[in-house]
Amino acid sequence: MADTNGKAEHLIGVDLGGTKILAGVFSPQLKCLGRTKVSTKPQRGHDEVIERIARCVKDAVDECDMDLKQIKGVGVGAPGAVDPESGRVIFAPNLAWEDVPLKKELEKELDLPVFVENDCHVCTLGVHDVELNRKPRHMIGIFLGTGIGGGLIIDGKLYSGFNQTGGEVGHMVLEIAGPKCSCGNRGCFEALSSRASIFRKIQNAVKDGEQTVLTEMLGKDLENLRSGDLRKAIKRGDKFVERVVEEAAEYTGIAVANLINICNPEVVVLGGGLIEALADEMMAIIIETAKDYAMPGTFKGTEIIATKLADDAGIFGAAVLARMRTRKSGDAD
């Protein structure tokens, strides 16, 4: 497959998640012209998921009264370890994928050039390019959802590292004797501040008799707990939930300080479902804690912000990826 589709100029950005697939159609200037969403249904196997991605892309193009012939390239952010050269998804636990040739298969389905990257790298690209107009030379993106991931912009470019996995901030150990993480270690940032770790903490406390309005809202098992419920509980004056969210924000602030001390970025951007739902409750604490823990000379002038792209960071970033890669092999920059 050629790396660019003739004189076509439009781009597709796809955000492939464990639950849903989002696809957006973008102008060459990265204006979003339309978008569609389908559920992922990973239990049906990767062939069917790839068909669903293709369908989601075709539907988005059709919604815009356009034709696939007008699309120059497709970018995809995938949740897990990705080899950006081959476009293979090496390992994606949320999809139960191991070594799936996503680029090759999706190119077959769409007859368009496809480019694949890790979803947090893609979101970092999206924020850097679309929201911040590529201004920060050095930037870190941190995304708090079910898990925690990140991405680094170094000298204005996405930094991937030796094994293309740079920015794996979720498994930075912050508390050696801390709670068990899904990776097998203890005290990872992800085991302290992810949505999953917050939910686990709340559910365990409720089992131990803790009182919270969440059980009134959702029943004793807290089965369909979502980030937004935490915000509602805090607004209703639930001091227990407030404390748990504050603690997660404090740990996040320490993680941000560590990253500032190590990488000395100009901007740290926070995003993901947890931050989207709880920015008002968490951001001030994150910033204050990071300032306390970072070296003053290193912290000076550093901005810590929450992305405004929210759930769209993935499709915007994937469109940036598609533009970057089709440019690289085709047009002049």
Next chain:
Amino acid sequence: MADTNGKAEHLIGVDLGGTKILAGVFSPQLKCLGRTKVSTKPQRGHDEVIERIARCVKDAVDECDMDLKQIKGVGVGAPGAVDPESGRVIFAPNLAWEDVPLKKELEKELDLPVFVENDCHVCTLGVHDVELNRKPRHMIGIFLGTGIGGGLIIDGKLYSGFNQTGGEVGHMVLEIAGPKCSCGNRGCFEALSSRASIFRKIQNAVKDGEQTVLTEMLGKDLENLRSGDLRKAIKRGDKFVERVVEEAAEYTGIAVANLINICNPEVVVLGGGLIEALADEMMAIIIETAKDYAMPGTFKGTEIIATKLADDAGIFGAAVLARMRTRKSGDAD
């Protein structure tokens, strides 16, 4: 001062420490032709320290039967926060310096172009260029001495970051409720694995009645304790000292894993006085622990090594800095 000295080709590398100043004379191919050492005597004030640096440089040149006219430029690694553009030492607690115009003053003394960088950045440059022949595209240097510092090589170049302080790995928090650090936080890598933290741990334990051969060797106050004494105590079968050193190595392994997860380098190099004295006791534990804690896909193929440059990393790196900066403004690369 012009950034290069006519047709002169030789280089000087200076390692400015809190206790001693080392200066080396280098050929254009970075062969060390001779070196001298003087004590720093920071208590006499920065003017006198700068005079001592100049004297050390002149003595080294004289030792090589050369003349300052044959020197193209002087690189200096300084212990603290440095502004590499202006060559000012912003803050160096070991020297009790605040905002000292080292470049300007030393250029006045020597009538040669001078370039100043943080000492750990300089050591990282030295290892990358001289020991590893610039092969790793992405590398991290970690130096364990009285404190802990580091440097990053990204895309083959020294990475400084937004405030020129990138690689401040010593103040990465590993254990939130851990021991107090000189920076005011708790549980920093430096508070767990530096020579100062190891010595403090041993001295406190001895006060609490711990038995160790170190008191036989040095007296009850352990006043002149050095890293080499720890090695001797372990060789004499001291299980307590062995355990303390092992713990410091385990913490170092976790710090290395965090850095691998975040920055995904190809090579991690460890150096500094503590590693120089205790490489045999610490390196295997550091590597094993880092492997346990890093993500397998990110760790794959990563090398973790101890530098062989030992105490010379500083003067070699400073010569690399001088060559780099005089090239930049003078000759073609």
